[in-house]
Amino acid sequence: MNATVSRPLTAHPGRALSGDITVPGDKSISHRALMFAGLAVGRTRITGLLEGEDVLRTAAAMRALGAEISHDAQGWQVWGRGVGGLTEPDDVLDMGNSGTAARLLCGLLASHPMFAVMTGDASLRRRPMRRVTDPLAAIGARFAGRAGGRLPLAIEGAADPLPVAYRLPVASAQVKSALLLAGLNAAGHSVIEEPEPTRDHSENMLRHFGARVDIEPDGAGRVITLHGQPELRAADIEVPGDPSSAAFPLAAALLVAGSAVRVRNVGLNPLRAGLFATLAEMGARIDIANHRIAGGEPVADVTASHGGLRSVDVPAARVPSMIDEYPILAVIAATATGTSRMRGLKELRVKESDRLAATAAMLDAAGVRVAIEGDDLLVHGTGGAPPGGGLVATHMDHRLAMSGLVLGLSARAAMRVDDASFIDTSFPGFVALMRGLGADIG
Numbered sequence: 001m002n003a004t005v006s007r008p009l010t011a012h013p014g015r016a017l018s019g020d021i022t023v024p025g026d027k028s029i030s031h032r033a034l035m036f037a038g039l040a041v042g043r044t045r046i047t048g049l050l051e052g053e054d055v056l057r058t059a060a061a062m063r064a065l066g067a068e069i070s071h072d073a074q075g076w077q078v079w080g081r082g083v084g085g086l087t088e089p090d091d092v093l094d095m096g097n098s099g100t101a102a103r104l105l106c107g108l109l110a111s112h113p114m115f116a117v118m119t120g121d122a123s124l125r126r127r128p129m130r131r132v133t134d135p136l137a138a139i140g141a142r143f144a145g146r147a148g149g150r151l152p153l154a155i156e157g158a159a160d161p162l163p164v165a166y167r168l169p170v171a172s173a174q175v176k177s178a179l180l181l182a183g184l185n186a187a188g189h190s191v192i193e194e195p196e197p198t199r200d201h202s203e204n205m206l207r208h209f210g211a212r213v214d215i216e217p218d219g220a221g222r223v224i225t226l227h228g229q230p231e232l233r234a235a236d237i238e239v240p241g242d243p244s245s246a247a248f249p250l251a252a253a254l255l256v257a258g259s260a261v262r263v264r265n266v267g268l269n270p271l272r273a274g275l276f277a278t279l280a281e282m283g284a285r286i287d288i289a290n291h292r293i294a295g296g297e298p299v300a301d302v303t304a305s306h307g308g309l310r311s312v313d314v315p316a317a318r319v320p321s322m323i324d325e326y327p328i329l330a331v332i333a334a335t336a337t338g339t340s341r342m343r344g345l346k347e348l349r350v351k352e353s354d355r356l357a358a359t360a361a362m363l364d365a366a367g368v369r370v371a372i373e374g375d376d377l378l379v380h381g382t383g384g385a386p387p388g389g390g391l392v393a394t395h396m397d398h399r400l401a402m403s404g405l406v407l408g409l410s411a412r413a414a415m416r417v418d419d420a421s422f423i424d425t426s427f428p429g430f431v432a433l434m435r436g437l438g439a440d441i442g
């Protein structure tokens with residue numbers, strides 16, 4: 001991806017979509033697979049890894065830290081260094097557009113006694129890092145960054161890290177995972193309290209590699225205890241399709257008349273599946289079949305077909321399980337009958353863009369009435385195809401670009417997105433796949 005050359009694209013309405021597809025591997029699981037395998041002893045084989053820009057940044061960083069990583073037609077292989085065995089990188093680590101890569105890597109570096117410098121693209125350099133560096137400083141790591149703790153960041157890992165004892169002030173799987181990665185190389189037990197449960201791929205994968213992780217319910221949330229300095233043993237990983245990517249072709253099928261699309265092998269970890277609960281409440285024609293476990297995670301085949309949708313009121317408690325799906329849910333709500341309210345979207349302001357403002361602006365550009373009230377987003381559904389005919393400002397945000405294109409497919413007049421190049425961070429091949437379903441995007 002060349003971030004300096006923007007790639008505008010236009011999605012034209014009209015054609016029904018149909019097909020039976022798979023989507024690329026889960027982004028969250030792919031980052032973690034490379035990182036945990038890099039800390040395990042022996043060779044881990046990974047199939048289905050997302051080969052998007054974000055994950056390739058993690059692969060490059062893990063190589064720079066001493067893991068041996070190769071790939072061929074069968075998949076990826078990682079020869080790990082063992083817990084605490086990473087070596088000092090001899091150059092700046094550039095995490096591109098990826099908040100997950102940057103934050104998780106801060107955790108990993110915090111408990112290795114070495115010096116590293118991390119940077120990222122203009123979007124990532126704007127994003128808050130204190131949420132990870134403050135608790136990591138408490139275990140003995142030192143950080144020097146720009147105002148607000150932003151990247152570029154210099155990191156001096158702790159020689160003798162303390163275990164983590166932290167209650168998350170924000171519901172963030174990135175922060176939790178950074179602390180688990182740091183706690184791996186600390187003696188004793190690291191204890192992390194999360195007031196609201198967030199995606200648990202790190203916990204699942206740590207257990208898969210042989211670490212002891214205890215999880216206790218605590219009110220609405222959980223207390224996670226990691227037994228420090230385990231020997232992680234290489235263990236193969238099968239990465240399921242990313243539900244956050246599957247959301248786009250499925251949404252297009254819901255919205256475009258005459259459409260039906262099946263996406264196979266979609267990861268349906270309950271802490272990621274909030275969109276599907278919401279769509280059920282909207283009366284969406286979604287069929288989930290062939291439930292099974294693959295690579296330790298629940299997966300299924302999901303089919304969506306066009307049909308009448310009604311508005312929805314999404315509670316704030318559901319935010320962590322569908323945090324990345326609000327832009328596309330807002331597009332779906334734009335075609336529903338009635339006014340939808342999505343509550344408690346504060347965290348959207350610190351994603352790849354200010355996704356709350358940018359999602360509202362996208363719908364406004366399509367002639368849909370929207371409002372932001374506090375941290376809530378209100379979408380006044382048009383009860384059918386929205387007017388369209390506008391330009392979407394994507395602000396270096398892959399999910400806005402894909403949402404804007406789906407909006408164009410479902411509107412009365414085409415929608416243009418100013419830059420589709422960032423789609424490659426999470427969903428390489430998105431445009432070709434949508435065209436294969438019949439979409440008119442060009």
Ligand code: S3P
Pocket residue numbers: 027028029100171172173174175177199323324347
């Ligand atoms: C992710 C967690 C979420 C999500 C991001 C991936 C992860 O971020 O938005 O795309 O892999 O842990 P937060 O934990 O900051 O909410």
